[in-house]
């Protein structure tokens with residue numbers, strides 16, 4: 001059945017009505033009876049000893065309920081924030097995990113580090129009082145750049161981390177790579193910086209802690225992509241409350257992009273303070289606070305070398321990366337520049353030998369963790385920039401060079417030299433589709449036309465790959481993950497035929513309430529308006545690992561399908577009884593149970609009713625129609641595609657106009673094409689933002705975040721972007737029951753390299769991101785002078 | 789504390805406020821109209837846009853007391869008798885929203901834009917929405933939605 005509401009249909013979103021009428025319930029829209037308001041006092045210094053904190057005047061200010069410092073938190077035995085992925089350095093040592101107190105104890109390590117939490121009857125009172133706190137700091141010299149932090153004599157961010165080195169990790173066969181380089185006819189090298197980004201979900205982070213003293217239960221509202229994981233961490237590691245006495249609700253969440261995966265200091269403190277005061281405590285970040293305290297993304301210095309034979313066949317790739325972790329380890333920080341990065345360095349190519357060395361380092365900056373793509377954009381950026389540079393070096397077209405090195409469509413499963421087994425794909429098809437979409441053949445004429453107006457036109461490709469659907473628990477466990485990465489789902493029929501789906505995935509823009517309902521509509525024949533998807537509440541949903549790594553459909557959707565299978569299996573037994581047949585003779589399709597070879601049938605609704613009103617019911621069967629399933633994937637999924645950017649550069653001003661964008665992506669089967677396209681648009685916009693506009697810049701001397709507001713940090717706006725031409729090719733994923741691969745991160749992974757390659761093509765010089773007007777202008781001028 | 793009275797979504801409202809109360813705080817905290825959002829503290833994102841006397845205004849950048857006697861419309865006041873405004877309808881139809889956080893401000897700005905430019909081309913729409921940041925959609929579908937709404941609104 002491809003109905004109007006089933007699989008493959010662009011069903012309009014069920015969640016839109018509330019968002020469009022102002023009825024969404026984001027965190028700051030929620031208030032608890034009697035709630036107080038909290039404000040954090042944050043460090044103005046990048047690196048300083050706290051000599052003393054005087055809260056006397058602040059405590060006496062109007063409305064102040066309590067003021068807590070790091071000492072109070074420590075005295076109460078509240079554990080520090082944790083990093084849940086263990087990485088082993090090449091010398092066998094575990095990664096360094098320095099203490100990460102929710103409020104700084106004796107040292108602040110980045111601008112914005114928490115120093116005190118003021119709680120008052122009103123928000124204005126809390127903020128006013130925070131200004132009355134006197135802190136005596138002894139400033140120290142900070143280090144903010146990753147490469148500077150590992151240089152000899154650099155300031156030491158943590159006394160117990162010599163040389164600021166969190167880990168020195170490697171992947172791949174170094175000897176094989178050395179041999180490949182020894183036999184190479186040509187070597188192309190690359191030295192690039194992947195700029196630091198601030199995720200900037202439009203809803204700032206926020207939390208409300210509330211406490212029910214009668215039941216000794218804490219209720220925490222938090223802007224989270226994974227409320228169950230928050231509960232687990234806050235319970236097991238931070239020690240806020242046992243899991244069964246801690247309920248975490250992530251209501252409507254206004255975007256995440258990774259930044260709301262992590263368990264932060266602020267929600268920890270709200271939950272703790274609520275119990276201490278027996279009163280609800282609410283905190284909402286101001287945007288300036290978000291800039292300083294949300295986990296940032298990227299920030300890699302990388303050198304790479306690609307060895308090729310005389311025909312441009314890739315022989316070996318050597319990559320050295322310094323990854324900036326910031327001042328402390330955020331929840332999944334260690335995994336991003338290691339297993340989420342180096343494992344994708346094969347890209348779409350048959351490169352037989354790859355070796356990567358990654359040094360993760362501490363600096364006096366905000367912690368860095370997963371941001372849309374998380375490691376995989378950094379990998380694609382390295383691979384796709386060096387491939388285009390190699391094409392230029394060798395005088396081969398970038399299209400041709402890619403085709404010579406693509407993994408063939410019949411080569412799957414394909415094992416790369418960096419531990420991934422790609423399961424399916426058709427890379428040449430995506431490339432050809434994208435070339436057609438952008439009219440690659442017509443580019444020369446368009447370039448000539450631009451020239452005639454004094455403009456420089458360029459075109460750039462990026463054939464990206466990612467590993468999504470994170471992830472088989474056994475695999476990630478063996479690589480150091482502290483948790484399993486399965487997903488749960490519960491499908492509950494009500495006696496009158498309506499269905500509630502409880503999912504451990506969390507929607508913060510992805511449209512699960514629609515896509516997941518389509519699965520039920522398709523497979524159980526329930527009208528889509530009778531399906532409700534419930535998520536984000538540990539008090540309702542059995543369990544969940546949440547939404548990140550483009551995993552919701554591949555893992556969360558697969559869990560729903562498992563629950564659907566159980567519903568069907570039980571339904572067959574009920575139907576058999578109702579029709580006086582044997583269960584083996586019952587066939588099910590789209591919510592109708594038939595006795596094989598007859599015209600006898602009953603509907604899912606009739607079966608569900610019988611299950612709840614079991615007057616005529618099989619004697620050996622439990623009543624009820626409510627099934628829970630857990631799904632643990634068997635492999636990652638491997639979405640891949642080609643994006644092509646076309647730009648026009650004004651050499652006199654350095655302005656770069658993105659004049660066209662074509663993308664051909666393989667996401668496996670697609671449930672809702674409209675939603676998938678929307679995900680690409682958003683991802684590409686973030687990738688273009690990184691390449692052209694966005695940059696989190698810390699002053700190297702003072703450690704101040706110079707681009708700490710929307711006045712200074714350039715967010716992509718409507719007039720910075722083009723419309724996008726998008727097609728999807730669909731090689732079904734063999735690894736999960738839906739055949740889906742995931743689409744949430746692809747755009748952000750693919751886009752930066754495509755855009756930077758296009759700019760290089762236009763001006764003939766390579767520059768680092770972001771390609772600001774000044775940088776482009778200088779590069780274009782120097783290229784022109786060199787040519788003259 | 790001064791008293792401020794205005795009409796919000798057709799209803800007369802009146803409340804005592806601290807002089808420093810922003811219009812957006814007045815709407816969200818005093819009137820519980822939480823559809824108007826706050827996305828920044830530098831008047832850059834447009835999540836807070838409402839209509840004051842028919843013109844779009846960033847409600848985070850103006851004090852409640854400045855609007856004595858004004859006629860204010862928020863996102864909650866757009867739908868009439870359960871019927872979505874054509875701009876709301878177009879955003880739904882063209883998938884012009886994802887997380888929905890920027891959406892109220894975006895819709896309010898877009899309505900004003902179409903009022904000023906009844907038949908906007910893509911460039912006009914993109915430039916006209918320059919004061920509203922959306923992190924989710926890449927604007928592609930917002931532009932489509934605004935164009936479609938402009939057509940439907942009889943531009």
Ligand code: FES
Nearest residue numbers: 827832833834848
């Ligand atoms: S809240 Fe950002 S402009 Fe008003």
Ligand code: FES
Nearest residue numbers: 886890922923924
């Ligand atoms: S829909 Fe999320 S910010 Fe626009």
